[in-house]
Amino acid sequence: NGDMQTGWVQSPYSGKWFYMNPSNGDMQTGWVQSPYSGKWFYMNPSNGDMMTGWIQSPVSGKWYYMGSDGAMVTNTTVNGYVLGADGAWVR
Template identity: 35%
Template sequence: MKSCSHKRKIKSIAALAACCLFVSAGTGVFPSFAHTPDESRFLNGTWEKDDHGWWFANKGNPAYFTSTWAEYQGYSYYFGADGYLVTGWNYINNHWYRFNPEKGSHEGAMMTGWIFDPDYNGWFYTNPSGILVTGWNKIGGEWYYFNPDSDGTMGLMAVNQVIDGYYVNSDGKMNEPWTVTCIGAFEIIKRDWNQTA
């Protein structure tokens, strides 16, 4: 009885060692798409880049990944309808997302938080899920206003203007201790609550 139990232990240890070896070899050779619903789809293929951008070539399968999300080393990516990783602003499932347009190791990675876009010379903000925010949002204890209109500048942070009766400064922060009084059609006077008239 004792030798039978000993043999089972040895077989169990050998099986465990083989599994560990297989797993470590697999993670060393193939990229990890841990959050992808079916990561096995990335095991038989290679990343390719051409003049248009990055795409994934499946070995033995001529189909490209299209219109789907992928996670790689903690970053989220999206394959467009043409099979290429998207960059810049993209509208996906009724939401706007920003993907890193810069060349390099994180090209195409979904961006979150504060984003300066030189094309608009202004700031945008995307939530932790990468979705562009609009309207009033409290971020880091401060209120900011982001354009909610689909006018080509949706999500652009408002600066130096009055929104809903509140003044937002050059940093986009709502100045709560200020009141705004309009004189005539265009002239605006800002007065601190603590000032005397």
């Protein structure tokens, strides 16, 4: 209908999720904290789609695990890798 979309948007073509800025509708990239749940998500810097699985922060170089829902996993062990309170892999 042409209305600006904001918040979480799923592509009807690819099924991938994107996050659009609630104020202006701009597609978000990089780290995004959901205003609804407070959880952290990582949006692909090149195309904005929500990442899942292991990602490496281009800024800190730290590794994080994003669950199947895209949310950063904290204070747990995934496949033998310990994740701290900040979500980063504890080496």
